[in-house]
Amino acid sequence: MTRLAAVGGLLLGATMVTHAVASEPRAPGAEPLSTAEEPAPAGPGDTLVSRLGTSRTAGSWIAADGRTVVAVTDEKAAAQVRGAGAEPKMVDHSMDDLKSATKRLGSAPRVPGTAWAVDYRTNEVVVRGDRTVSADDWSGLTEVADGIGGFVRMERSEGTFTTRLNGALPILSTAGRCSAGFNVTDGKRDFILTAGHCGPDGSVWFADEQAKEEVGTSVRGSFPGDDYSLIEYTSGRAGEGAGVVAVGEGKGVRITGVADPTVGQRVFRSGSTSGLRDGEVTALNATVNYPEGTVSGLVESNVCAEPGDSGGPMFSEGIALGVTSGGSGDCRTGGTTYFQPVTKALAALDVRLIVAPGDDGVRRSPRPPRRTRRARWRRTRPRRGRRPR
Structure with a gap:
């Protein structure tokens, strides 16, 4: 077998x-993991976002140089981020604003071939539509986005989701x-x-x-x-x-x-x-x-x-x-x-x-996920998909 x-x-x-x-x-x-079954503790950016709250922050990310960046909406929050050893970035829209935008997109009529996600680094919600989305459907979704505000960005994709x-x-x-x-x-x-x-x-x-x-x-x-x-x-x-x-x-x-x-x-x-x-x-x-x-x-x-x-x-x-x-x-x-x-x-x-044992055959507590600066290799991205069989 x-x-x-x-x-x-x-x-x-x-x-x-x-x-x-x-x-x-x-x-x-x-950060280290405690056991093979448990997920890693939150990173410094996640910890700061949790501490400051979604009304004063708008996500965190790893910059190209490896630093942790936290999007914040006020100077007091920025000072707290600096004090924790991370880099603040002042933005106009909080995570609450961004989540509200995605909720409104989700309540609109469903359009197959579309996707959306929050781009922490630009402080926007990005809406994508693939080549199967008709002009009328795209126009209708664009109207929904316009009603939310200028921080919703519409993008067309050449492939098919x-x-x-x-x-x-x-x-x-x-x-x-x-x-x-x-x-x-x-x-x-x-x-x-x-x-x-x-x-x-x-x-x-x-x-x-x-x-x-x-x-x-x-x-x-x-x-x-x-x-x-x-x-x-x-x-x-x-x-x-x-x-x-x-x-x-x-x-x-x-x-x-x-x-x-x-x-x-x-x-x-x-x-x-x-x-x-x-x-x-x-x-x-x-x-x-x-x-x-x-x-x-x-x-x-x-x-x-x-x-x-x-x-x-x-x-x-x-x-x-x-x-x-x-x-x-x-x-x-x-x-x-x-x-x-x-x-x-x-x-x-x-x-x-199920985790792998070490070289001596013993299953160890996992090593932490290490973070790195943006890869120097040429970025390649996914291919135009085929529909399921």
């Missing part, structure tokens, strides 16, 4: 040695193709955490197109609304190497913990179509109106993804951050990719991340 022993589609029967582990770039600053029903070294079922995200457990049984759009409960997954090597069965999930699901292993257990993300060429990255991402954070995503790609988080709590339904609370990024990468893992410095939901564009022309946050999925499904 073939089981998915590691995320990103790595099979127990595939060639993989535990010492062939790829290294991620290191960078300064981050779509979920991606293909995967990294794929798992296959009658529902389509998807990729394994991260291995998780409830203490009694092990599961694959993947995207919720991959298939309904009861979908049986295989490691081969001939449907001879059964992997498991979808047992719980949420889509639309959210985009996560669990595939229970047929054997009940994930097997050796369950805490390693496959990144190609027989290599992998040890996953040592879970956390919420930060705007400006450098991240990596693994997938069979485009391999290991990097980019950065551009927004949080994004809403995407896919043709199948609306999904909210997503992580927006410019990391490259293409059809064949759906459900795959997003991570940074060995810390699990998200699973691929969908997006638009391709690795040549650019676009946007969205991810389901892992922390929310774990909490909703009442499961824990």
Whole structure:
């Protein structure tokens, strides 16, 4: 029986040695995790935002030089941010204003092919419409945006916002193709955490197109609304190497913990179509109106993804951050990719991340997610997606 022993589609029967582990770039600053099951404590920006409140702040992010920046609406708040060692940026609109704007957009008639997210760095709500959105629908949504105020920016996207029903070294079922995200457990049984759009409960997954090597069965999930699901292993257990993300060429990255991402954070995503790609988080709590339904609370990024990468893992410095939901564009022309946050999925499904042991075979408390300045590599972004099969 073939089981998915590691995320990103790595099979127990595939060639993989535990010492062939790829290294991620290191960078300064981050908070430690207390256990493998618990998310990392809030970073300095999140802590300051929580302390000052959403009426006086408008988010935080990591600047290109690695500094923490906090958007504030008054000088007293700015002084408190400076006193905490972070950099304040004075803005006109608080987080309360920005959330009110996204709420009004959400109450408007739903237009498939649109998405919106708060851009902390420009203090705007960015609304995107793909090529499937008609001129009339775009005009109607623009009127809603104009009624909210000048801090709502409208942008057209060349690609199509779509979920991606293909995967990294794929798992296959009658529902389509998807990729394994991260291995998780409830203490009694092990599961694959993947995207919720991959298939309904009861979908049986295989490691081969001939449907001879059964992997498991979808047992719980949420889509639309959210985009996560669990595939229970047929054997009940994930097997050796369950805490390693496959990144190609027989290599992998040890996953040592879970956390919420930060705007400006450098991240990596693994997938069979485009391999290991990097980019950065551009927004949080994004809403995407896919043709199948609306999904909210997503992580927006410019990391490259293409059809064949759906459900795959997003991570940074060995810390699990998200699973691929969908997006638009391709690795040549650019676009946007969205991810389901892992922390929310774990909490909703009442499961824990399976982490990798150290070199001596001992499972350690995870290292903190390290933050870095903006990547120097050429940014590549996701490909024009295909509609689900």
